Amino acid sequence: xxxxxxxxxLNLVPYLDIMMNLVMFLLAVTANIVQLREAPVLVPTLVSxxxxxxxxxxxxxxxxxxxxxRGFAVVTSYGVPASDLPREANGLPFDDLTRVLRQYxxxxxxxxxxxxxxxxxVVADSETPYKEVVATMDAARMDGKVPLFPGIQLAxxxxx
Amino acid sequence: xxxxxxxxxxxxxxxxxxxxxxKRKNHEEVAGLxxxxxxxxxxxxxxxxxxLYSDAPENLTLNDDLRAPASSAPDxxxxxxxxxxxxxxxxxxxxPVLKIKDGKIVTEDPANMYAPLNAALQKRVDDxxxxxxxxxxxxxxxxxxxxxxxxxxxxxxTGVLGVAGRAQFTSYRLTVRHKKE
Numbered sequence: 001x002x003x004x005x006x007x008x009x010l011n012l013v014p015y016l017d018i019m020m021n022l023v024m025f026l027l028a029v030t031a032n033i034v035q036l037r038e039a040p041v042l043v044p045t046l047v048s049x050x051x052x053x054x055x056x057x058x059x060x061x062x063x064x065x066x067x068x069x070r071g072f073a074v075v076t077s078y079g080v081p082a083s084d085l086p087r088e089a090n091g092l093p094f095d096d097l098t099r100v101l102r103q104y105x106x107x108x109x110x111x112x113x114x115x116x117x118x119x120x121x122v123v124a125d126s127e128t129p130y131k132e133v134v135a136t137m138d139a140a141r142m143d144g145k146v147p148l149f150p151g152i153q154l155a156x157x158x159x160x
Numbered sequence: 161x162x163x164x165x166x167x168x169x170x171x172x173x174x175x176x177x178x179x180x181x182x183k184r185k186n187h188e189e190v191a192g193l194x195x196x197x198x199x200x201x202x203x204x205x206x207x208x209x210x211x212l213y214s215d216a217p218e219n220l221t222l223n224d225d226l227r228a229p230a231s232s233a234p235d236x237x238x239x240x241x242x243x244x245x246x247x248x249x250x251x252x253x254x255x256p257v258l259k260i261k262d263g264k265i266v267t268e269d270p271a272n273m274y275a276p277l278n279a280a281l282q283k284r285v286d287d288x289x290x291x292x293x294x295x296x297x298x299x300x301x302x303x304x305x306x307x308x309x310x311x312x313x314x315x316x317x318t319g320v321l322g323v324a325g326r327a328q329f330t331s332y333r334l335t336v337r338h339k340k341e
Contacts, residue, residue: 026209039233126315
């Protein structure tokens with residue numbers, strides 16, 4: 001078979017041109033596809049008749065991390081003193097948050113202590129950028145390779 | 161001067177005739193490039209790339225208006241009803257339902273600013289339930305995929321989640337860009 005398009009033969013050159021362009025386009029597109037992941041979150045039930053979001057809140061042994069322009073505040077539901085982690089010049093102190101949460105978890109899960117749920121509540125100021133909330137969730141979810149609080153619950157703001 | 165195939169055939173026997181016929185065929189094949197093998201390779205490559213591209217559930221159009229935040233969340237994306245919150249609009253399954261300007265929802269009725277979103281989500285849920293009923297397929301699973309721009313205010317995000325809860329969504333997945341450790 002000749003590709004030159006002799007008399008009585010199919011001319012394949014235009015077809016090959018199209019194929020080549022398509023392959024180049026798809027190679028370029030697939031090489032630049034952004035890899036996406038998903039982060040499951042829990043949301044408290046809003047009203048009684050809707051099914052809302054599932055919630056695993058236990059009033060005992062539950063941690064709340066608040067994110068505000070001032071920084072982080074870690075609040076516990078069982079009398080352990082709260083921690084404030086002020087915002088630094090280069091942003092929120094995510095490494096310090098992970099360290100503090102690890103300390104809380106180790107202290108609460110020691111023998112004779114009430115223990116902690118694996119869920120943690122995150123609440124943020126209404127103007128806090130979403131990326132800071134996601135980074136806070138990352139800091140609370142894992143401590144290096146060790147799971148810290150894998151279940152994250154987003155608190156809904158009262159005004160919504 | 162080289163002999164042409166006609167010259168060669170003029171004074172030869174049967175054995176020589178076979179040899180000359182082969183020589184003529186080789187002469188013709190050299191004249192044109194055989195593209196069949198190349199076409200095979202290109203076709204296989206094209207089919208593979210089209211399948212790879214079309215099967216990706218994360219086939220989302222991210223741009224400057226919609227840039228998901230980076231995260232170390234490990235879960236792979238699964239198909240679900242999708243709400244996108246970009247810098248310019250809130251979009252339900254590729255249909256804009258609310259406009260956003262300067263980080264605020266553009267509305268004439270601030271008390272019910274999420275009403276169009278609520279209606280769109282409720283309609284989507286009703287459609288999915290009707291399809292499941294008609295086809296006998298699995299019922300509506302209540303999963304909502306939220307793709308939000310990284311600068312979206314937390315108040316708007318929770319507002320959307322609250323409306324989704326009222327539309328009977330029960331499980332929420334925040335879509336993020338994979339951050340390599």
